[in-house]
Amino acid sequence: MKTILIKGATLVNEGKTVVADVYIKDGFIDEINPQISRKADQEINADGLHLLPGMIDDQVHFREPGLTHKADIFSESMAAVAGGITSFMEMPNTVPNTLTQKLLADKYAIASEMSLANYSFFMGASNNNIEEVLKTDPANVCGIKVFMGSSTGNMLVDNEQVLENIFSQAPMLVATHCEDELTIQRNMAAFKERYGDHITIEMHPLIRSAEACYTSSSLAVSLAKKYNTRLHILHISTAMEVGIFDALTPLKDKRITAEACVHHLWFDDRDYADKGNLIKWNPAVKTLADKEAILKGLLDGHIDIIATDHAPHTIEEKALPYLQAPSGGPLVQHALPALLEMYHQGKLRLEQIVEKTAHNVATCFQIDRRGFIREGYWADLVLVALNDPVKVTKANILYKCGWSPFEGQTFQAEITHTFISGNLAYQKGKFMTNETGKRLAFNR
Template sequence: MKKTLIKNAMVVNDGHIQQLDVLIEGQFIAAVGTIPSIDGLEVVDATGLYLMPGVIDGQVHFRDPGLTHKGDIATESRAAVAGGTTSYIDMPNTRPNVLSMPLLEEKYALAAQKSLANFGFFLGVNGDNLDEVLQTDTSSLLAVSDDGLYFTKKGNLLADNPETLEKLFAGCPAIIAIHSEKEQLVEENEERYRAQYGDNVPIECHPLIRSEQACFEATERAIALANRHSARLHILHLTTAAETALFRNDIPLTKKRITTEVSVHHLWFNDQDYARLGTRIKWNPAIKTEQDRQGLMQALLDDRIDFITTDHAPHTEEEKDQPYFQSMSGAPMVQHSLNIMLEFYRQGVISLEKIVEKMSHNPATFYRMSKRGFIREGYYADMVLFDLNQPWTVSKDNILYKCGWSPLEGTELHSQVVSTWVNGHLAYHQGVFDDTQLGLPLVVEQAAR
């Protein structure tokens, strides 16, 4: 069994930063503390570097199967690992949409052959398969979700179908993760701006079309319905300061029935960036105002927002560089999410301890991931070693996404991932990958919450 000793790292974990050693034996963390070097150990000198649990990204679209010209599990998981992400949860809007247990199992089998990072998947749910989902034993599932399914067919947004949503809340004990916008309001706004501009609607209108009202009213209604049934509702990729007032921070995460997340791009960009980046930052829900950006960050810091995701959604440059209505929504982010949060740390906005809580601890706790998300003895050795003083600039030369571009191109970042371990395996080190061992499926703990 291979043994690796990481010496003298500044370990960020469980709300503390301490200089410690970490011993890896096989897939697991064997010891944390002051550990002497002995024969047979591979020693990593981490003096001056920081070690944290691997990032767990609770929302990605890796496009596999069916849309692999944009990205696939192999390419996007490598980009994730290079950015310090050791586990991810992929959404159901691949082709075919993952609307049955056999299709879900096929996706797990595909990832087992291709994914450098650990992997998990949501089961898709909409009006067409609602009864099947209600008859399914969901105890081993991470969650059920409608995210991205609205691209397949109009009417697939659960937030826009209160009768379907209420039936799901009443009969499904699993976490129900939804995309929260009112489609009717979005369509009305589209028609208003189309009447004014024709097909050449300026991208600056995107947050006015996918408006604060469309988000707030959908989220408010979904929460009311979930509370009626004591359901476990999770609102994906929150975008407005107004919505943050709908969530609690007076109870611990393990006691919450209503939860939410924020994606890094909604913390990084605001609506003034459309003039510079155009459709490259067209996401659904939309990037909104600076006030919203600041409100989201404040809610993250005060625990109304529970964790951070990327909503990583690659498209080709040709698919993005289209007029407003033709340009596809979404962009790649998973390689750069930790770096973005470390920029906020350098600016004094957020602590390292809080970053780890929101990117590692809380996703693992919320989704009941067995032995993940913390640097603890007996846990999987999913860890990332990073240097806070290693500037670099995002460019075509260092982007690892299959689509080959990023909305961050030209951005100077001041921290860099040095090494990433996935299940004790050094999967990435200073620009070099080792894919001789692949990631594992994320296992849900079965204990009742």
């Protein structure tokens, strides 16, 4: 493995911004100092560039196996690396659903050969696989995923005793998708009675309502408090939910944490008129007030992590009428640029972006030696030119599905280099290595 010397970068790390050199050896950060004169196989002049710890995305759907007409681990990890995401955690609602240890191992085998980024996979829970769930090794699997609300796939866990069993026995972090199915069904029935089949995308956040999210999130939190479960609630989408979470406990001591996604920070229900089904997600993009409350929750510590919920579908699937169009969209290539745009807009500081996309993810999931720019840690790093604008066009979209809800958007910042476990994987629009990423390990 090459030694690499990054010269004169502006490091953004652990609440501080300083100019320093970084020496990478055998995949790890070997030295950080204002001036390093050691010889290296490769030297990169980072004058004027900001060096960030790579984003760790704790929620993606890369669609392999079974749905590879939409995406696959190779294509989406490539897009992630180009977008400054160095590690991802992938969800179990593939085909077949990842509900056995054998199927989980199969996904790890694919990633070991195909993923350009570092990787981990959630073990899926269903109404009838508790024995398999409890076999999951906390040291090398990111967590257990529970769909407490139906979404893409057929993994709804709605049996109360099963939920009690999972929350009381889970040996590791439990991540939940929280939308109350009975509330959604009741809302859908009311809209169908009124509109028949002429339901439109603007009604999506009223059907998959704030009440549905709050009811389910509240149940998850109550179960976690009852059993002292390590709970992580994914993609908070409402102002109502933000107040459920504790902002005071130090993150490392929190038993209940929460995540916001880029699309809930960027879009609101006014955007349905222009974007239509391209911004149909579960949970739904909701009101401006919800969007503003989520951002405030991030800033004050109620919400701990920013992720993508990257979930691509083909453009043909998205062009179907509302009731037939699937929920989800591609985001990994453009998540960090969008957050850096929010920095330019004065909504987030660089230190906060790094905290919510890298430091806190590593802390919440207890990831071994990643998420920080520290000596002895894996060199998962991203160089950013903050003032080199890039417009999102079909020509530069890397997702297998070929589209983005950000198409036409100009981002002020460009990802110039991405380092994966010490390898320079991406540089100024080109992929530089055939090396695959590493399987994440966890200090549990």
